[in-house]
Amino acid sequence: MSRVALALGALMLAVPSASNAATVTFEDQPAFQCNFGGSNASGGMTYTYGSAVCYYSNTDPADFPSPLTSTVMATGYTDTTFSLTDGGVFSLSSIDLAFGPFGHGGLPTDTTIVTGMLAGGGTLTTTLTVGFPFQSYSFNWDNLTSVTFGQLSRSEYLAFDNLTYSATATAAVPEPGTWALMIMGFAAASAAMRRRRTGRAVALAA
Secondary structure (H helix, E strand, O other), X not given: OOHHHHHHHHHHHOOEEEEEEEEEOXXXXXXXXEEEEEEEEEOOEEEEEEEEEEEEOOOOOOOOOOOOOOOEEEEEOOOEEEEEOXXXXXXXXXXXXXXXXXXXXXXXXXXXXXXXXXXXXXXXXXXXXXXXOOEEEEEEEEEEEXXXXXXOXXXXXXXEEEEEEEEEXXXXXXXXXHHHHHHHHHHHHHHHHHHHHHHHHHHHHO
16 A cells, blocks of 8 residues: 555544434433433433423323423423533534423413533524424534523423434544654655656657
8 A cells, every 4th residue: 555545544534524313302211200400311412400300201291281292301490401422522403392391371482592512612502482382493503512401581391302413423633653654645645746747748848
């Protein structure tokens, strides 16, 4: 294998790539069940909450206010933060949100502030209006380490379903020796190209 080929192969190792999309559906969680404080995991994501988390399904909706077709998760009186269970970087595509259990004092809608923490620093933020029933919200946010859904501004529980994301897989960065080989390979390729051009010019002149 030529040095040029080795150099190009090493360069490809440093290029980030996105894996196939995954969706957190909460179907692996038992309904009806509530936990208080802490964290849980589903579909490759870990989510933390400060107060309570409850799970509802079409077969056990308990006090959930709107019809369900699948298992959903609701957190109350708290922010809810999602991150990859393995601590990696991800892209957020979309999520379904709605009011959670109880009547919410008759409010037709409420708002949550969503904040994405970027790898390397910085944030993305948006404000979403939620109500009954579930509605899908598109994000297309990239390079995230976590995303936080703030507590509803005037009411209690926010419900989640179908969080679609893609984990970003970055291969190992080349070692210093590999970088040196890459530089030598590119230099050799450049020199060879110059020799070809020079030889061709001499041949044409003759």
